[in-house]
Amino acid sequence: MRMSTWIRQHIAALRALLVLTVITGIVYPVAVFVVAQLPGLHDEADGSLLERDGKVVGSSLIGQSFTDGNGNALAQYFQSRPSSSGEGDGYDPTSTSFTNLGPESIVDTLAANPDDADQSLLTQVCQRSKTIGEREGVDGSRPFCAPGGVGAVLSVLGPRDAQGGVEHPTKVVSVNEACPATPFLGSYKGVKVECAEIGEDYSAGLIVPVRGDAPAESPVPSDAVVTSASGLDPHISPEYAAIQVARIAKARTISEAEVRTLVAAHTDGRDLGFLGEPRVNVLELNLDLDGRYPAES
Template identity: 55%
Template sequence: MNTRLPHWLAQHVAAVRVVLVLTVLTGLVYPLAMTAAAQVPGLSSKAEGSRITGPDGSPAGSSLIGQSFTDADGNPLKQYFQSRPSNAGTGYDAGASGAGNQGPESVVDTLPTGDDPTTGKASLLTRVCSRSKAVADLEGVDGARPFCTDDGVGATLGVFHDGGTSGTVTRVVSLNQACPSLPFLTTYKGVAVECAKPGEDYSRAVTVPVRGDAPGHSKVPADAVTASAGGLDPHISPAYADLQVPRIARERGAGADVIRKLVAEHTTGRALGVFGEPAVNVVELNLALDRAHPSNDSKKQGA
């Protein structure tokens, strides 16, 4: 005589079997299979985060995540190639990947009031201009670019008209140059240009960016003044790397041709020959610099 389990009990037994089978497959077999696959030559490095080591053999980061080569005050370390700007946290923070979320219409600064600089916010245009000036000063080149003032802010005027948005110009303010600084233009359409007073409302003015006479292509490349979308890209353009070669050669006591050869060794071409642009991995390049041409400062930094 066959004894059959009650229907409700049979369903529970079947459910327990399914749980046990799936637990073994997904909790044991699958992880072990993936771990084994990750040990295959050519895959193991990527599976472990594409880690790279410094000259002393200690971990030095990942080849996929950029780093800031600056001192404690944020000043560039002159013996290293500099990365592009980063909006990820305080810079290349893998836990805070993100962009600045400022678009091409961001041309007017919020000027800080009082003695607290955190009450202000620079526009995208001013960020680009200030970065271009800083890079130019570091590399000893002309960093002039369209729509930027000589002191590194956006060349943006607030123009008031007697008819609101049109008519005779009655007042002009250099919106990104706080008093008592001198405006980048003396007059605009016959009206004297004023410096901006922090906290004053200029919302009724017509915003007019001024191109100026800077060349269309600045000597400071675009990637030197703009961040990547995620803020973690370890690459710069060959043009930005080449701009830095004379400084690196001087700081490292090596010939410029020797440094350029090292740059070429760490430059990747377009994917499949057509996608993307050639790029230089700054993190790997700087580690190679420390191995081939160590400097006293780099030894102190341990980078």
Template identity: 60%
Template structure:
């Protein structure tokens, strides 16, 4: 008796499913796992774990924060770059904010004491300004940046013109400084600048960032104020590491030259010799300081 065609087709499909399940779902992973355990590859395949006294303290491929229980930087340690995920391995992410993110979302004053927050949200510009100010204070340098107020907020106005996009200025609002704050600039083209008010629609105004008198090149490097795409970058720039050397040396009561020597020893070169910039692995550098 001849087997019906539709049964033959289903049997062929089932055999193919079983064969490829064994090859791709079992054999291939076992082979790759075996290859990964070859000496020279085993460490990277197992996560490039870093151990102290036989206990894992991190990975050379994953960054982590060196802060106290309140989130304040521990002065004897080099600090990693900011992280949009808070260095949570289960939530690696970027902020997805770009250069045009300059206006904050003001919070509702009525929710100031709410455990869920007041609904405010900082734009990328204000995040950068606040971080630069904090790093400058921590390291004892000028943390001011262009388009930032002295108190670490994006220096941005919503300017209203008589003819919509041009003409005489009729109103100017410092949209990132909620009332009753005093605006960072008193007047703009002869018009008094107002503080921002929650709930008001400023969409009819033109966004105008104000340059200010900060130096064009800040003493605080860019990677000290911006998060990486993954949120868990283990490296910082050589410039950011050297900025922190004086503070770390003072906290540990050792010569700055000794700290700078350790920085050089833990600086990796460009990928393939030409891609990217040299970087300093923060975890390995801090462990080297502890071993000292």
């Protein structure tokens, strides 16, 4: 009797296993595949791939960099936002990541060997903004950024007062400007500002970011100088696209109005009218530019 009950229980378990295997392992995947082939869903299900001359050139869901072999921006293309995914120019879908740097990352690690140096988030933002400003012909200066494209940060050494400040400094160092650089500020509280000696530790001083006289709102938008959470965002803001229009028009010998028309055609509004922000798909826009207004080789 016991053996019979044991057999019946295991046969019932085996039947349940077979039924669930058929449902979840065969029926459900086939049903999802069939639904995905319906008109309007097929492209998305296959990865939203984009083709040019019969060849797959990318996906509308994953950004790309438009630079030369040395990492310099190609003048005839709209530039994507920075990416920290993978080596080189980023945008590696097998290595999606973010920098994990926050607003308190303002002091660089200086080193004689560039491979051992480490830029703070502030310096990365300052450097990118300066480069983009020079490339696009706009003011790339930002608050708390030195003219040289590094974070404007001082280490103020001296006795602390009751509030933790340093009223009478004995030494002031621009911690992100390695010697023999000329510091962005001549003096601070009557003390000459010095450049930073590589290998020296200035953490004992009071770390003071200096705002400078840059405008509060930079023509270079934030998405142009910081990475997205995934590092794969294929979009830029309409504001970043707008400051690139003149360069694109000149490189392709077309009018700025023609470029703006294409930008508008590839600009998506907020989802459902209120979710997210307006955005421009860079890869789709550049492909359309190549198709309509090929750049002279």
